[in-house]
Amino acid sequence: QVQLVESGGGLVQAGGSLRLSCAASVSIFSPNVMGWYRQAPGKQRELVARMATGGTTTYADSVKGRFTISRDNPKNTVYLQMNSLKPEDTAVYYCNIFFTITTREYWGQGTQVTVSS
Secondary structure (H helix, E strand, O other): OOOEEEEOOEEEEOOOOEEEEEEEOOOOOOOEEEEEEEEOOOOOOEEEEEEEOOOOEEEOHHHOOOEEEEEEHHHOEEEEEEOOOOHHHOEEEEEEEEEOOOOOEEEOOOEEEEEEO
């Protein structure tokens, strides 16, 4: 069982920045993809960004050029640097880890990001 603990959400004005962190509760050695998803009220959960163990990244078109995902493998932690935030970025952001060999995945509890106009 892997627990993911997120931090860094909050309230920010449009144009501002936030940095989200997500730490896994155990040391991870299997190949995996760690990432961030978000869900706004009344909308489906969507991918924001993800990064594989080897460094391959994927971003949603809506955040390209503004958000940067990174990870510290020895610390089993993934980060999401969010710049130039917009009101439409307001959502609950969830950390996710997907193990590519077993196909198991785990989710964090979510952290609220609110961008005021």
